[in-house]
Amino acid sequence: MEKKDKNISAMSTPAIGEAGFTGDWRDMKPVIDHGKCIPSVKNKPACYLCWLYCPEGVIKTGIPVEIDMDYCKGCGICAEECPAKAITMVNEGDENG
Ligand code: SF4
Ligand code: SF4
Structure with a gap:
């Protein structure tokens, strides 16, 4: 029997529900600095914390890391957990974001 990694659990993926594009609920949004993000800096799949x-399952692993802003709620957990401080939360209307 195949042994599964005990650190990997089931995750749902975002989809349109009754509430539509729930990213509309945000007032802050995460912005990734790919010059600090480990997969981009190392050019290999790594980190992905x-x-x-x-909690929304809206971050896509890859090089570069991408966030599905249609469903991101702007909770800021990604920015808190990023070991490279590569994610900054900015105001939703900030043009620099
Ligand atoms: S946690 Fe930070 S460094 Fe790691 S993949 Fe995500 S954005 Fe990049
Ligand atoms: S952790 Fe929160 S702010 Fe970061 S991508 Fe997910 S929903 Fe958006």
């Missing part, structure tokens, strides 16, 4: 901790 933001993906692991995001």
Whole structure:
């Protein structure tokens, strides 16, 4: 029998529900600095703690890491957990974000 990694659990993926694009609920949004983000800096799949901790399952692993802003709620957990301080929470209307 295949042994599964005990650190990996089931995750749901975001989809349109009755509430529509729930990213509309945000007032802050995460912005990734890919110059600090470990997968981009190392050019290899690594870290992805933001993906692991995001309660909405809206972070896509890859190089670069991407966030599905249609469903991100702006909770800021990814920014808190990022070991490289690569994620900054900015005001939703901030053009620099
Ligand atoms: S936690 Fe930070 S460094 Fe790690 S993949 Fe996510 S954004 Fe990049
Ligand atoms: S702000 Fe919250 S919902 Fe949005 S990507 Fe980060 S952890 Fe996920």
